[in-house]
Amino acid sequence: MKQQAPLYDFFTADHRRIEKIFSEAIKDTNNVDLEKYHEFRVGLLTHIKMEEKILFAAAQQANGGAPLPLQAKLRLDHGALTSLLVCFPAPQVIEMIRHIMEQHDILEEEQGGMYEACEKLTRQEREQILEDLKRVTPVPVHPFNKASYVLEVAKRSAKRAGFDFDVF
Secondary structure (H helix, E strand, C coil): CCCCCCHHHHHHHHHHHHHHHHHHHHHCCCCCCCCHHHHHHHHHHHHHHHHHHHHHHHHHHHCCCCCCCCCCHHHHHHHHHHHHCCCCCCCHHHHHHHHHHHHHHHHCCCCCCHHHHHHHHHHHHHHHHHHHCCCCCCCCCCCCCCCHHHHHHHHHHHHHHCCCCCCC
């Protein structure tokens, strides 16, 4: 019998929801459905908000205030994804987002990953965390910034997270 893991289930289900919206938005990477892509941006940024502000914070508190081992890497990934979402969804930007999300989700979802660690540490607070997650409001997003320096900032952010945009 599978051990109860409502936080794991909540976040992995949200990953699948976000991936589905992303796939629908980028069916044609040269002609992105910008309405769907907007929905993807809001969904991913809201998901990151839930992880950073609620789940990871609760796990860190339950861990005596010490960050969990994967927390720094996941935070760098979140920063890279956030900076890429500011850019217009050109094919290269889309491919980098897809690549980072795939690698990132593995670190969270795999056995012994971040979600399992959070689930174990926050067992006593689980119901409160789930209630807090239900009350999270969507993250407002600004229009794309098409200035050339924005892509350069996103590339540097991806590099800090271990992803080389120009080699990809």
